[in-house]
Every structure is written in structure tokens, then in C-alpha cells.
Amino acid sequence: MNGSDVRILAAGSALPGGPVGNDALARRFGMDASWQQWIDVFIGTKSRHLAVDLDTGEVRTTLAELGAEAARRALEAAGVRPRDVDLVVMATATPDQLMPATVNMVAERLGVDGVPTYQLQSGCTGAVAALDVGAQLLRAGGKPATALVLGGDVCAKHFDVHMDLRGLPPDELVNVVLFGDGAGAAVLTTEPVDDAxxxxxxxxxxxxxxxxxxxxxxxxxxxxxxxxxxxxxxxxxxxxxxxxxxxxxxxxxxxxxxxxxxxxxxxxxxxxxxxxxxxxxxxxxxxxxxxxxxxxxxxxxxxxxxxxxxxxxxxxxxxxxxxxxxxxxxxxxxxxxxxxxxx
Incomplete structure (x- = not known):
């Protein structure tokens, strides 16, 4: 087995709250049955999980919270302790704040310290970029090591439950139904794990x-x-x-x-x-x-x-x-x- 191989030991994910169906969105925004049919046919998405309370607009879950939960699940599945993580990379288009970086707030929740951390600002390909960066850093390290790689987005900043959707143009309206919130993580290693x-x-x-x-x-x-x-x-x-x-x-x-x-x-x-x-x-x-x-x-x-x-x-x-x-x-x-x- 190649000593420079990067293996994926496990992955984990976290979603906020329960599923929100298209019917619930239609009721909340006062849209008629034709709107729900448009979602079903044109978008093809049945449900999503939201960090925002659909009734009040209150933000119930942060990206850092979701990232930490996804990371815990990935680490547990991989049999790796947080203190054994050698570097952390996170990709997101929607960080909780500009600073401190969300990756560092995830590390705080996990008890990870004293390691390099990196946050990539990117959309849907950011997760792949994070895998790329994590793998390249592991290979460059010259000795067996383990990376925690994360990706996630929370669209609470863009989800206004009090908005009147009836006058929105299609390029804005589509975003109300297209996206959900969540985070995911994977554990990468150059350790010689045969079955990974x-x-x-x-x-x-x-x-x-x-x-x-x-x-x-x-x-x-x-x-x-x-x-x-x-x-x-x-x-x-x-x-x-x-x-x-x-x-x-x-x-x-x-x-x-x-x-x-x-x-x-x-x-x-x-x-x-x-x-x-x-x-x-x-x-x-x-x-x-x-x-x-x-x-x-x-x-x-x-x-x-x-x-x-x-x-x-x-x-x-x-x-x-x-x-x-x-x-x-x-x-x-x-x-x-x-x-x-x-x-």
C-alpha cells in the first residue's frame, strides 16, 4: 500500500431540526397550491432542514454548532479522538461571522487546539477544495497524520420568514425553496489503515x-x-x-x-x-x-x-x-x- 495514500476513515453530518416540507413553506408564505406544485415539478425537492424557526424567524442553530456535531459523528465513526487531530480545514459560503472564523469556533467546541486551521470561502465546490487542501497538507507533512475536514452552510441570513414572496422575480424566489441547512465532516489520514x-x-x-x-x-x-x-x-x-x-x-x-x-x-x-x-x-x-x-x-x-x-x-x-x-x-x-x- 502506498505510504502517501490519503484514506477517508469516516464521514458524518448534522442537520438542524426536523424536515420542513413544501406544504409547510407554502402555508408559511401564504402561497397557493400552484406554488407548491412548481416546487415539486421544477425544483424536485421534497423537504429541507432549516436553522431558522419557520414561525418566528428566530435562528435556532449556528453553523459552528452543526459543524461540531458533524465532526463528532465523523470522529466517533473513525475511532479518532479530537486530541489526535493534526489539522482542521473547513469550507463554507455562509460563515457565522467574518471573525472569528467558524472553523475555529468548531475547534473550540471539540476541544481541538494547537493545530493549524484553515477556512475556505466557497460555494458548492468548497467541500471538494477542503478535501484537496486537507489531503495535500497531509501528504506534505512527511509523517502519518490525521485531518478533520468540514463543509457546511446555514442560510439563516437569507431566509426572511416575514417576506412577501409574491412580487419576487424567479432568480430570487428560487432560493427560498432550493436550499437547506447542514454541515458535514470527514476524517482523513495517512496512517496505514488497510480497510479504509x-x-x-x-x-x-x-x-x-x-x-x-x-x-x-x-x-x-x-x-x-x-x-x-x-x-x-x-x-x-x-x-x-x-x-x-x-x-x-x-x-x-x-x-x-x-x-x-x-x-x-x-x-x-x-x-x-x-x-x-x-x-x-x-x-x-x-x-x-x-x-x-x-x-x-x-x-x-x-x-x-x-x-x-x-x-x-x-x-x-x-x-x-x-x-x-x-x-x-x-x-x-x-x-x-x-x-x-x-x-
Whole structure:
């Protein structure tokens, strides 16, 4: 076994509160049945978990709390104590505060200290970037070590339960139903653990030169703004480009690994929405691979999604299994993906 191998020992996730169905959203915002039907058909997401109380607008859960819970579950599943973590990397587009960094508040809750910590500001591909950074730092360390890698997002700043949705344009309205809140974590190591999945290869590449952003998120939130829209999506561009980019990512991963499509046992596709994910899976054409998805149940949870997928994948993998994960970020069009296998 290669001494520079980075292994994924375990993954864990955390979601706030119980599931919030489309019917509950429709009731809260006074929307008619046609709106709920639009969600079901156009978005394809059935429920989500929210850090905000849907009745009062009170923020009940922070990203640091969710991150710490996800990390505890991953560490417990990996059989690793917090004091044995050598570095922490976290990706998020929605930190609790600008400072202190949310990664350090997660470390505080875990009792982790005296180690390097890194926080990456990124959208949906941030989780893959965090895996990449964690793996590269482990390899560069020159001795066996363990990294805690996290991703998560909480959209409370942008979820105004008192807003009148009836006049919103589609590029703002879609965000009310598209996203959920959550956090995920994985434990990486260069320790020689024979039965752990190996992180073979990671893609993390900006491809946005000359392309208009597909998503813009301002520093102020929808729930506290008087300065115009805080969050908007060019959903038509996302519908057009994300499936194309997903196919390109898959091809690059297969070419790099020397795999054919029939070599892939599991597919972790982008988790944008239920409808969009179904379309991407069809375009990828990996008919023999088992899909690992969560978006229909918990919505688009941003940087938490790949870790939720890994949490479901890892216990299912046996020797010889191979998996491909794909993520696309529309903010400035980033391609990301990874290949995982068990020897």
C-alpha cells in the first residue's frame, strides 16, 4: 500500500431540526397550491432542514454548532479522538461571522487546539477544495497524520420568514425553496489503515474566465437588507452549464484514473435540486453505477452535501469498489470532483 495514500476513515453530518416540507413553506408564505406544485415539478425537492424557526424567524442553530456535531459523528465513526487531530480545514459560503472564523469556533467546541486551521470561502465546490487542501497538507507533512475536514452552510441570513414572496422575480424566489441547512465532516489520514477508502484523485479548478457569475451572494442578508437583492441566481445559465461541466469532470476523472464508465460502482452527483440532479445523472450515463444522492430529502445544503454523500457511501463500499464524486460551483464556474476506491 502506498505510504502517501490519503484514506477517508469516516464521514458524518448534522442537520438542524426536523424536515420542513413544501406544504409547510407554502402555508408559511401564504402561497397557493400552484406554488407548491412548481416546487415539486421544477425544483424536485421534497423537504429541507432549516436553522431558522419557520414561525418566528428566530435562528435556532449556528453553523459552528452543526459543524461540531458533524465532526463528532465523523470522529466517533473513525475511532479518532479530537486530541489526535493534526489539522482542521473547513469550507463554507455562509460563515457565522467574518471573525472569528467558524472553523475555529468548531475547534473550540471539540476541544481541538494547537493545530493549524484553515477556512475556505466557497460555494458548492468548497467541500471538494477542503478535501484537496486537507489531503495535500497531509501528504506534505512527511509523517502519518490525521485531518478533520468540514463543509457546511446555514442560510439563516437569507431566509426572511416575514417576506412577501409574491412580487419576487424567479432568480430570487428560487432560493427560498432550493436550499437547506447542514454541515458535514470527514476524517482523513495517512496512517496505514488497510480497510479504509482511498482518496485517489481530486479536481478543483476555476473555469470562469470571461463568464458572468451564475450566483451572487452579498455580504448582507435577505433578512436584514435595504440595499437590493442579497442573493440571486441565473438559473437558466445553471441549467445549461452545470450538466455540461459535470460530463467534462467525469471524463477527466475517468481519463486520469484509467477507468471506464463500467468501472464505477457509485456516483455522487451534484446536489443542486432533485430535478437538476436527475438530469445530470442521465447525462453522465453511468448506468451501472449506484447513485448516492440526498437533495430530494434535505435540499441543496451547499458544502455539506459531499460529506452527507460520503457518510452514506463509505459503509457500503467493499474491496474493489470505486466511486466518483462531482461538484460544480456556479458563482464563478468551478469544476470539482474526486475519485475514491477500496483496495
Amino acid at each position: 477508502a482511498v482518496l485517489h484523485h481530486v479536481i478543483n479548478r476555476l473555469t470562469g474566465l470571461g463568464r458572468e457569475p451564475g450566483q451572487v451572494v452579498e455580504w448582507f442578508g435577505q433578512a436584514d437588507r435595504e440595499r437590493g437583492p442579497a442573493l440571486r441566481e441565473d438559473y437558466k445559465a445553471i441549467e445549461r452549464l452545470v450538466p455540461e461541466m459535470s460530463v467534462e469532470i467525469l471524463k477527466e476523472l475517468l481519463d486520469t484514473m484509467g477507468w471506464s464508465g463500467t468501472h464505477v460502482d457509485y456516483l455522487l452527483p451534484p446536489q443542486l435540486s432533485g430535478t437538476m440532479t436527475d438530469r445530470i445523472v442521465a447525462d453522465l450515463g453511468l448506468t451501472t453505477a449506484e447513485e448516492v444522492s440526498c437533495v430530494a430529502e434535505i435540499a441543496n445544503v451547499g458544502n455539506a452535501a459531499p460529506f452527507v454523500q460520503l457518510e452514506r457511501l463509505l459503509p457500503e463500499m467493499v474491496a474493489g469498489d470505486r466511486a466518483i464524486g462531482i461538484a460544480v460551483e456556479s458563482s464563478k464556474w468551478i469544476k470539482a470532483g474526486f475519485a475514491v476506491g477500496k483496495r
